[in-house]
Amino acid sequence: MKKLLSLLLVLSLILAACGKSDKGADGQQTEEKKDIKVASHIPPMTDMLELVKPLMEKDGYNMEIVHVSDNVQPNQMLKDKEVDANFFQHPPYMELFNEANDANLVVVQHVYDAPLGLYSTTYNSVEEIPDGATIAIPNDTSNIARSLKLMETGGLIKLKEGVGIDATQKDIIENPKDLKILEVDLLMLARSYEDVDAVTMLPAYAEPLGLNPAEHSLIEEGKSDFPISLIAREDNKDSAAIQALAKHLSGPEIVKFLEENFPTTYKPAF
Structure with missing residues (x-):
């Protein structure tokens, strides 16, 4: 009888512990x-x-x-x-x-x-950007596409119709100013700011340079996805x-x- 009571006590403690836990993705009981x-x-x-x-x-x-x-x-x-x-x-x-x-x-x-912005130490508008200018953009795929779309919005280039977040420089069908587009690591863009004619940057990297898209970007991105x-x-x-x-x-x-x-x-x- 004592052994039976001990077994029941152990089982009750186990059930009580399980009752305070949640089931994981594999159906096993796990503590919250x-x-x-x-x-x-x-x-x-x-x-x-x-x-x-x-x-x-x-x-x-x-x-x-x-x-x-x-x-x-x-x-x-x-x-x-x-x-x-x-x-x-x-x-x-x-x-x-x-x-x-x-x-x-x-x-x-x-x-x-x-908002993504286009910033320049030298030029105050996209119209001032000269032929053959170098523009630095992030080198990861999604931000390459976003930067190219921003440049298209500003009239600097034209992309193939319908290209989305997979757009690359190969999708540029018009580049009237023969711009050189330099792909740079996202974390290095701020260092490139004074070495190129313009650079596309997100606010987190532009802010430390005293820049914000509302006041200093040469192109307004508009609604963003x-x-x-x-x-x-x-x-x-x-x-x-x-x-x-x-x-x-x-x-x-x-x-x-x-x-x-x-x-x-x-x-x-x-």
């Missing part, structure tokens, strides 16, 4: 995850994460911001499950990573729009921690942060 790691690398993304970190703590989550040094690490780390989410990129960039790496990264929440977004994996996008972070990154604190710090640069995308 209270820690979350998010990869990012430059302001204002890192600033926004720092802003919502106390809000996550109030919800019971310990959020670690993992600082990286380039635009490749955050996606690879997320794919390899070294982090739970990242916050640094727009959806087309993510989609191209998925295609190239057989990954399953997904958009959880659009956060803000970051490239919002900076919170990214997770297909297997964890619906987790309570990720959804809590998505809620806070699209909350009133972020709206206030953007309005107070970047009134002419960034706009909420939610």
Whole structure:
């Protein structure tokens, strides 16, 4: 009888423990995850994460911001499950990573729009840009296409009809000024600013140079399909921690942060 009572007690404790846990993707019982790691690398993304970190703590989550040094690490780390989410990129960039790496990264929440601009130390309008000028653009596929579309909007080039985020220099069908387009690593564009005639940059890289798209860009991009977004994996996008972070990154604190710090640069995308 004592052995039977002991066995029943053990079983009851096991069932009680299971009742406090959630089922994972494989159907196994797992304890609810209270820690979350998010990869990012430059302001204002890192600033926004720092802003919502106390809000996550109030919800019971310990959020670690993992600082990286380039635009490749955050996606690879997320794919390899070294982090739970990242916050640094727009959806087309993510989609191209998925295609190239057989990954399953997904958009959880659009956060803000970051307009691409064309900046020059020498010229005040696209009309002033001379024949044979050199224009530096990012060298990753999605931002190559975005830069070429911006140049087309400004009348500098013309692309094949219907090309989208896969557009390359091979899709240029008219280049009346015989412009030389130099593809540069995204993180090196700011250093190229004074060495070329013009450069296409996102605000995160233009801001440290005292530039913003509303006042200094030679071309207005207009409505963008490239919002900076919170990214997770297909297997964890619906987790309570990720959804809590998505809620806070699209909350009133972020709206206030953007309005107070970047009134002419960034706009909420939610």
